Amino acid sequence: MNCTECVDLAVHVLLGQEATEIAARWHEHRKSCSACGAEAARVAELLKRVRSYDAPPTRATFRTELRERLTGLGYDDLLREARPRDRVAARWAWVRHRVRTSTAVKLALAAAAVVVVSAVAWQARDERGTLPGELVGLAPAQPESPSAPIENAPATTPAPAVEPSPPPRGASRADVAFGAPDEVQDKTLAETAIDPTPPLPPDVLERLELATERLNRFATARHLLRKRLRGEADDGAGLSPAAETAMRDATRWLLDQQFEDGSFDPARFEGQPEARVGVTALAMLALQRGGVRGVPTGLLAQRVTRGMDWLRSTRDDAGTLGMVKGADAVTLFNHAAATMAFAERYVLSGRVDEALLSDAVLRLDDLNRQRQGREAQDGDVVAARFAALALEAARSAGVPTVLNLDRVVAQARAEFEGSIDTSLIASGSLPVPQFQAAVTAGAIDPYYTAAPVLRATTLPVPTVMQVLERPELREPSLLFCATIDLHARGGAGWATFEAKLLDELAQTQQRNGSFRAEYAFDAVGRAGGVLYETALGVLTLGVPVRVAK
Amino acid sequence: MTHPDAELLLRLAAGEVEVFDRIVDRFERPLVRYFHALCGDPQLAEDCAQEVFVRLFKARERYTPDAAPNTFVFRIAKNLWIDVYRSKRARPEATSIDATSDDEDEDRASNLVGSSRSPIEAIGLAEDQQRLRAALLELPEGQRAVLALAIGQSMKYERIAEILGIPVGTVKSRVHAAVANLRKLLGVDVDADPKKGPGPA
Ligand SMILES: [Zn+2]
Numbered sequence: 001m002n003c004t005e006c007v008d009l010a011v012h013v014l015l016g017q018e019a020t021e022i023a024a025r026w027h028e029h030r031k032s033c034s035a036c037g038a039e040a041a042r043v044a045e046l047l048k049r050v051r052s053y054d055a056p057p058t059r060a061t062f063r064t065e066l067r068e069r070l071t072g073l074g075y076d077d078l079l080r081e082a083r084p085r086d087r088v089a090a091r092w093a094w095v096r097h098r099v100r101t102s103t104a105v106k107l108a109l110a111a112a113a114v115v116v117v118s119a120v121a122w123q124a125r126d127e128r129g130t131l132p133g134e135l136v137g138l139a140p141a142q143p144e145s146p147s148a149p150i151e152n153a154p155a156t157t158p159a160p161a162v163e164p165s166p167p168p169r170g171a172s173r174a175d176v177a178f179g180a181p182d183e184v185q186d187k188t189l190a191e192t193a194i195d196p197t198p199p200l201p202p203d204v205l206e207r208l209e210l211a212t213e214r215l216n217r218f219a220t221a222r223h224l225l226r227k228r229l230r231g232e233a234d235d236g237a238g239l240s241p242a243a244e245t246a247m248r249d250a251t252r253w254l255l256d257q258q259f260e261d262g263s264f265d266p267a268r269f270e271g272q273p274e275a276r277v278g279v280t281a282l283a284m285l286a287l288q289r290g291g292v293r294g295v296p297t298g299l300l301a302q303r304v305t306r307g308m309d310w311l312r313s314t315r316d317d318a319g320t321l322g323m324v325k326g327a328d329a330v331t332l333f334n335h336a337a338a339t340m341a342f343a344e345r346y347v348l349s350g351r352v353d354e355a356l357l358s359d360a361v362l363r364l365d366d367l368n369r370q371r372q373g374r375e376a377q378d379g380d381v382v383a384a385r386f387a388a389l390a391l392e393a394a395r396s397a398g399v400p401t402v403l404n405l406d407r408v409v410a411q412a413r414a415e416f417e418g419s420i421d422t423s424l425i426a427s428g429s430l431p432v433p434q435f436q437a438a439v440t441a442g443a444i445d446p447y448y449t450a451a452p453v454l455r456a457t458t459l460p461v462p463t464v465m466q467v468l469e470r471p472e473l474r475e476p477s478l479l480f481c482a483t484i485d486l487h488a489r490g491g492a493g494w495a496t497f498e499a500k501l502l503d504e505l506a507q508t509q510q511r512n513g514s515f516r517a518e519y520a521f522d523a524v525g526r527a528g529g530v531l532y533e534t535a536l537g538v539l540t541l542g543v544p545v546r547v548a549k
Numbered sequence: 550m551t552h553p554d555a556e557l558l559l560r561l562a563a564g565e566v567e568v569f570d571r572i573v574d575r576f577e578r579p580l581v582r583y584f585h586a587l588c589g590d591p592q593l594a595e596d597c598a599q600e601v602f603v604r605l606f607k608a609r610e611r612y613t614p615d616a617a618p619n620t621f622v623f624r625i626a627k628n629l630w631i632d633v634y635r636s637k638r639a640r641p642e643a644t645s646i647d648a649t650s651d652d653e654d655e656d657r658a659s660n661l662v663g664s665s666r667s668p669i670e671a672i673g674l675a676e677d678q679q680r681l682r683a684a685l686l687e688l689p690e691g692q693r694a695v696l697a698l699a700i701g702q703s704m705k706y707e708r709i710a711e712i713l714g715i716p717v718g719t720v721k722s723r724v725h726a727a728v729a730n731l732r733k734l735l736g737v738d739v740d741a742d743p744k745k746g747p748g749p750a
Contacts, residue, residue, distance in 0.1 A: 011728045012721065015699055017706050046728065046737055050700045053681045055585035055594050058577060066573065066599050070606055078566040372716070414691060414715075418722030422729060 001029045006036045010043045239544055242502050247541045249513030250534050254283050255303060257531065262306035264531050269514070271529020274330045277314050277322025278386075279528050280307055281337035282535035285344060286542075308345055311338050312356060319363040329379030332367050333524045336386035339364050343393035361394045372415075379523030381433065382477050385440045386524075388416060389481075392444050416441040428463045432472055439464060443481035461486065461493035468500050474519045476536035483543045498544075505537060554618035562612045573602055576622055579702055583623070586697035587630055589682040597633060601626045619704065623712045627694070684734040691715075692727035699724050 001009075006029045012018050013026045030040045067075070239247070257264055264280045267273045288304045316323050322334025339360040346352040368387050371380060416437045424430050430438060438459050467473045467482040479501075486497045508517035514530050515537040525532060554575060560568045580601055584594035604625050612621055685693055698709045699720070706720045713720070731737075 008725070011724060015724070016703075017699075017721075042732070042737060043728065046732060046735070047700060049677070049681065049735075050685075050696065050731065053586065053678060053685070053701070055581045055591045058581055058595055058598075062577070062595055062599065063573070066602055069599070069603050070569075073603070073606060075566060075569070075606065078564070372718070414719050414723060418719065418726055422726075422733075 001025050003029075003033060003036055006030060006033065007039055010036075010040050011047070014040070014044050014047055239541075240498075240502065242506070243541045243544075246502070246505060246509055247538050249509065250515065250538045250541075251287065251300075251513075253513035254286060254531070254534060254538070255299070258283070258303055258307065262303070262308070262310035264307075266527060266529045266531050269530035271531060272527040274324045274327055275334065275524070275527035275529075275532065277311065277334035278330070278337040278524070279531045279535065281311055281321075281334070281341040282528075282532060282539070284308060284311065284341040285337075286535040286538035288341075288345060288348060304345075305351075308341070308352075311341060312353070314338075315356070319359045320367065321360060321363075327379075327523075327527075328367075328371055328374070329377050329383040329523050330527050332364075332371060332383040333379070333386050333527075335360070335364055335367055336383065336390040339390040340386070340393045343390065343397040346397045357394065357397070361391070364390055364394075377523070379527075381436055382475065382522050382524040384415070385436075385477055385481065388440060388444055416444075425459055425463070428460060428466075430459075430463070435459075435463075435466070435473060436475075436478055439467065439478055439481050439485060442485035461489065461497070465493075465497055465500070468497075468504055471518070472520045474517070475521065475525060476515075476519060476533050476540070477525075480536050480540045480543075483540050487543050501540070505541065509537070552618060555614060558609075558612040558618050558621065559614060561609045569606065572605070576602075580622070580626055582701055583626060583697050584630065586685060586701045587693055588633075589686050593633075597626070597629055600629055604629065617708065617711075619702075619708060620711050623698070623702075627712055630694075680735065684731055687734050688727055688730055692723050692730065695720050695723040696727045696731075 006026060009018060009022070009026050013023045018026065030036050070076075254264075257268070259265065262280070263276055264283050265273065266275045266279045271279065284304060284307045287300055287307070311321060315321050320331065320335050321338035322331065324331045324334065339357075342352050342357045342360060346357055364387060368384070371384070419437045420430070420434050420441070424434065425438070442458060442464070464482050464486055467479055483497075483501060486494050505515065508515050510516050514534045516530055516533065519525065519533070554572075557568050557572050557575065561572060577598060580598035581591075581594050584597040585591060588594060588597075601622070605622060608625065612618075685696070688696070694713060695709055698704045698712065699706065704712075706717050706724075709720045710717045
């Protein structure tokens with residue numbers, strides 16, 4: 001065992017989490033190495049201190065208050081009724097019954113609950129004011145009255161089958177929005193209406209409450225996002241003329257490469273056919289985003305509709321969009337980029353099939369997990385970046401049926417943040433993988449929530465700028481993330497970076513409008529080719545109109 | 550061989566409500582301690598623990614022997630905390646550098662301490678525990694949660710992963726990150742300096 005391993009293991013061994021033989025080797029090294037011995041002592045001291053952290057003695061009235069609350073739930077009655085003789089028999093009968101039925105019952109109830117939740121969720125969507133194919137930012141602005149935010153949905157119609165229990169103290173679900181009744185929704189609810197006996201288990205009710213509460217948050221976030229997109233994209237605010245020109249040229253080039261069926265073929269431009277789905281999805285993101293002047297709105301709208309239809313058609317039985325046998329990283333990239341495109345399309349226009357989007361997110365979680373179980377492959381880093389961006393996009397779109405979406409997003413974020421050695425941040429000399437992780441982590445929050453979160457892994461501005469200075473860091477999706485991060489931080493740092501960025505992109509933009517440079521591509525970038533680079537170039541240039549500071 | 554806590558929960562599930570008192574005996578302090586580690590507010594921690602018992606009572610029939618008792622109880626606790634945390638009443642952005650709300654928090658905590666605890670305990674809280682409290686509240690939510698279970702409750706990572714619904718690897722990396730952050734926040738790698746803040750005159 002070397003010193004690095006020893007230091008890494010210290011906290012886990014001291015918490016008794018490591019296997020005996022590993023712990024033994026750790027102790028051996030600690031005893032023989034004075035530096036590690038001292039480090040271990042410091043960690044042990046800290047753990048001891050944290051262990052000592054405790055609440056003051058519980059208040060004297062705790063039990064009586066609890067007893068009162070339980071009385072309201074029939075505790076006293078049950079206590080009186082309890083008949084000692086029958087207990088043992090009843091217990092075992094119950095256990096046997098439970099073992100036999102619990103799984104099936106739980107699954108059925110959970111499924112029903114999920115359907116009801118999604119019905120409620122989709123009722124709570126904002127009005128679909130967008131015309132077919134209309135593009136936000138290019139179309140005339142739709143006035144958004146501040147007095148009618150989207151979370152204030154039309155008339156309320158409580159779901160008939162499910163009456164969630166009162167919220168716990170401290171939790172609020174006062175403003176749950178139910179949509180106006182219409183045929184489809186009534187049908188959904190009727191189909192999922194479940195027999196009132198047995199009642200929904202409390203954990204399902206809890207999740208329902210939680211889900212509805214989340215929907216309100218999502219609705220608010222979505223409202224802000226749309227407002228921003230419309231308001232800012234309309235007059236091109238935030239974009240310099242140079243950026244606007246570069247975006248327009250790249251967008252036109254992209255449009256020229258689209259096939260009749262709506263797809264884009266990376267193999268035609270130095271890429272590989274495997275990335276067709278991912279590249280088409282990125283092109284959709286680039287095209288459906290606002291801020292491009294000089295391209296007819298109607299044409300863009302028509303092309304986006306076609307491309308989205310094609311993406312939808314690539315779904316296989318397992319729900320994967322763009323499955324590539326034997327290429328996990330490219331598959332994950334394809335699926336994540338498509339999920340992102342659907343999520344953003346939903347935010348912008350609502351014209352996305354709800355089941356498709358929520359299935360895509362679930363499937364993304366699966367694919368991501370599969371990747372974690374195997375050895376690292378070329379392309380993983382970029383694929384994981386897209387997965388994280390897609391999860392955030394879906395979250396901000398308010399994907400309704402994924403009750404554990406926050407967990408998934410938190411996991412994605414933890415994965416990035418956990419892989420960064422924070423002690424190296426100040427030095428500005430992070431190794432390439434850590435730099436990539438830190439920049440991605442920095443981009444996730446501001447991009448989709450417009451609320452940059454200060455975190456331990458935040459890199460100094462000059463360090464992030466290395467993305468333009470060190471050739472090994474020049475990867476289009478990383479540049480995209482760095483741009484998001486620095487734009488969100490604003491100030492002089494952003495001004496400096498923006499100038500450099502435009503300069504850099506101007507040098508790599510070809511006469512025909514596409515972007516082409518010598519980047520440090522991994523398997524994903526190589527498969528994506530020039531289309532990948534160009535679509536990401538448009539997205540990167542568009543960050544100022546897409547993301548609020 | 551059934552775990553004693555599992556036995557209690559099974560008996561409760563089968564209708565022996567009189568064992569509920571013993572369950573409260575068993576889990577009261579762990580729960581209060583857990584919530585206190587999360588929010589740093591003794592009053593709120595006790596309210597949350599009480600609410601867990603109410604939910605546990607309502608959900609008593611759902612306990613099955615295949616679930617570890619700790620997992621069953623702490624999952625309820627975790628879900629409750631999500632609700633409380635989300636409702637924003639718990640800790641209005643205490644992680645932010647918002648001096649006013651922090652001060653209010655401190656005031657509230659010290660009032661509570663002053664009103665219902667003995668002076669000796671109050672002094673104890675005001676020093677190292679207050680510094681720990683501040684440092685813990687600076688941690689990201691996810692890191693605080695794993696610390697509360699790994700250190701505060703001496704749980705195995707596998708159990709924590711079950712409770713929080715995250716992979717074991719994530720638990721591990723969060724513990725690692727949390728400890729690193731705490732060291733920085735507490736300045737323990739620097740030579741221990743005299744405690745800052747409102748020390749005795
Ligand atoms: Zn050593």
